[in-house]
Amino acid sequence: MKTRRPHPHDIDLRTIAWHAMEKYGFEPRFPPPVMDEVNAMQERTFVDVPKDMRDLRTLLWSSIDNHDSQDLDQLEYCERVPDGTIRVQVAIADVDSYVQKQSPTDEYAAHNGTSVYTGVTTFPMLPDRLSHGITSLLQDKDRSAVIIEFLVRPDGSFSPGEVYRALVRNKAKLVYESVGEWLEGTGPLPKGIQDVPGLEEQLHLQNDAAKLLRKHRRDEGALEFDTIEPEVVMENGEIRGLVALTPNPARALIEEFMVAANGTMVARLGAAGVPMIQRVVKTPRNWAGIILAAATLGETLPEMPDAKALAKFLMKEKTADPLHFPDLSLAVIKLMGPGEYMMLEPGATPTGHFALAVIDYTHATAPNRRYVDIINQRQAKAILMGKPGPYSSAALSERAMWLTDREKASKKVKRFMRKSVAALLLEDSIGKTFDALVTGAADKGTYVRLLVPPAEGRVVKGEQGLLVGQKVRVRLLKTDPYNGFIDFECIGREKMG
Structure with missing residues (x-):
C-alpha cells in the first residue's frame, strides 16, 4: 500500500521546532516551579524615586527593534556636549x-542560556510575563x-563613562525597517517619531x-560580512516565505551603540577588579x-593575521561582486572560527x-534574551552597592563554557528550522528549475543556495565538477x-574563470 505524502498544511513546523x-x-517548556514563581511576581510601580536611582524618565528614550519584538532590552538617548563630543x-x-x-x-534561564528564535516559534529564555511584560522596556511604561x-x-x-541605575520611560517603540528607510532617505518619517516632539x-x-x-571601527579593521540567513515571513500564523535581511542604518546604529556599551561594561568591571566573562573571537x-x-x-x-588587510579585501570584494559576497563572507567566518565566552581574571590581558x-x-545589553547579560548585570549592580561580585572566577569559567555551548546549539536549531521551512515552502515545486550558486563542494556533499527563494539544498545528481561560487541551474527533486x-x-552551469 502506498503511503500518502503529507500535504504541506499537514506538517506542524512548531512540533518540528520543539523536537529540534x-x-x-x-x-x-517552562517547568511548573518557574511559572508559579513568575506568576506570583508583582510588577513594580514607582511613586517615589528609589534612593539608588536617578530619575531619567523625561529624556527622549526610544527603542529600535524588530516589528514583532516585545522583549525590549535597551533604549537609547544622546546629547551633544559643548566640547564636540556626543554623550550616549x-x-x-x-x-x-x-x-x-x-x-x-x-536556574532554567542558566540552563537554556539564550532565547531561541526559529522564525516559526520563539522559545524565550524567560517567560513572556517577564520578557514581554514586567522587565521589558515597553513604550509608556516606567521601568528600572x-x-x-x-x-x-x-x-x-x-x-x-559611568554605569548606574535609573528610572526610564520609553517614548517610542520603533522598528528597524521603517527607521532605516527614513534614515536612508528612501522612506517617510515613521509615525512613532512624528508623534514625539524632538524625537x-x-x-x-x-x-x-x-x-x-x-x-x-572600520579604520581599525572591523570586518563587515553579508551572510544570507533567511528570516521566515509569517502572516496570521501561516508561513508565507523566506526573506534575506538587508543591512540598514537603523540596525547599524544599534550595533554600534551595543559594541560601545559592552566595551564600557568591561571597563567598569575591570576598574572594580572583579572577574568577568568576555566575548571573544580569537585570532583566526x-x-x-x-x-x-x-x-x-x-x-x-599578509602571512600573519591582519584585521585591517582582511577588512580592506572584504570591502573591495563586496563592491566588485555583491552576488557572491555572502558566500565569501560565510567561508571567511568559518575559517576564522566561532566566537566564544571566556572568563577574564582581574588585571589579565x-x-x-x-x-x-x-x-x-x-x-551585557540583552538580559531578557541572553543569560551572560544577567551575569554581567549582577556584577555591575554589586559594584554599585559596594559589595563583592556574586560570582567566583571558577563559577564564571564554568558558566562561560556552558553558555558558549548553548549559543552554538541555538544556531544549530535555527539553521535546522530554516531548512525545514524552506523544504516546506518548496513542497509544491518538485520538478521546477531555479538559478543557484554553489556554496559547498567537498567529499561530504555538494550544496547550492537558490537565488530566489534563498533556500539551501544538496545536489545529488549532476554534481560532478561543480566549484564553490559557480552559478548553476538546478531542478528540485x-x-x-x-x-x-x-x-x-x-542541469546547467556557467563556466568558471
Whole structure:
C-alpha cells in the first residue's frame, strides 16, 4: 500500500521546532516551579524615586527593534556636549531585580542560556510575563534600568563613562525597517517619531554618533560580512516565505551603540577588579585558508593575521561582486572560527574580538534574551552597592563554557528550522528549475543556495565538477521538512574563470 505524502498544511513546523530544541539539549517548556514563581511576581510601580536611582524618565528614550519584538532590552538617548563630543546613554532592562540568583527561573534561564528564535516559534529564555511584560522596556511604561554611558569623540573613538541605575520611560517603540528607510532617505518619517516632539532630531543625533563609531571601527579593521540567513515571513500564523535581511542604518546604529556599551561594561568591571566573562573571537584559527581564499580572487593577504588587510579585501570584494559576497563572507567566518565566552581574571590581558576590531568586549545589553547579560548585570549592580561580585572566577569559567555551548546549539536549531521551512515552502515545486550558486563542494556533499527563494539544498545528481561560487541551474527533486532536506539535480552551469 502506498503511503500518502503529507500535504504541506499537514506538517506542524512548531512540533518540528520543539523536537529540534530537545535534540540539541534545550528545555522547551517552562517547568511548573518557574511559572508559579513568575506568576506570583508583582510588577513594580514607582511613586517615589528609589534612593539608588536617578530619575531619567523625561529624556527622549526610544527603542529600535524588530516589528514583532516585545522583549525590549535597551533604549537609547544622546546629547551633544559643548566640547564636540556626543554623550550616549543606553538603558538596559533591569532583569536581575525580578530574577533572583539560583531561583527556579534563574536556574532554567542558566540552563537554556539564550532565547531561541526559529522564525516559526520563539522559545524565550524567560517567560513572556517577564520578557514581554514586567522587565521589558515597553513604550509608556516606567521601568528600572541599568544605564551604560559613553562619550563619542569627533574622530569616532569612544571613552567609557559611568554605569548606574535609573528610572526610564520609553517614548517610542520603533522598528528597524521603517527607521532605516527614513534614515536612508528612501522612506517617510515613521509615525512613532512624528508623534514625539524632538524625537526626529534625537534620532538624527544618534545616527551621527553611530556613523562616527562605525567609521572608526572600520579604520581599525572591523570586518563587515553579508551572510544570507533567511528570516521566515509569517502572516496570521501561516508561513508565507523566506526573506534575506538587508543591512540598514537603523540596525547599524544599534550595533554600534551595543559594541560601545559592552566595551564600557568591561571597563567598569575591570576598574572594580572583579572577574568577568568576555566575548571573544580569537585570532583566526585558519588564517592560511583565508589567504588561499583571497588568492583565488587575485588578492594577497599578509602571512600573519591582519584585521585591517582582511577588512580592506572584504570591502573591495563586496563592491566588485555583491552576488557572491555572502558566500565569501560565510567561508571567511568559518575559517576564522566561532566566537566564544571566556572568563577574564582581574588585571589579565584580554583576548579581544578580532572581527569587531575591539579588545574589550562582552555581552551585557540583552538580559531578557541572553543569560551572560544577567551575569554581567549582577556584577555591575554589586559594584554599585559596594559589595563583592556574586560570582567566583571558577563559577564564571564554568558558566562561560556552558553558555558558549548553548549559543552554538541555538544556531544549530535555527539553521535546522530554516531548512525545514524552506523544504516546506518548496513542497509544491518538485520538478521546477531555479538559478543557484554553489556554496559547498567537498567529499561530504555538494550544496547550492537558490537565488530566489534563498533556500539551501544538496545536489545529488549532476554534481560532478561543480566549484564553490559557480552559478548553476538546478531542478528540485525532493523535499523533506521533517529532516530539513532539499535535493537538487544540476542541469546547467556557467563556466568558471
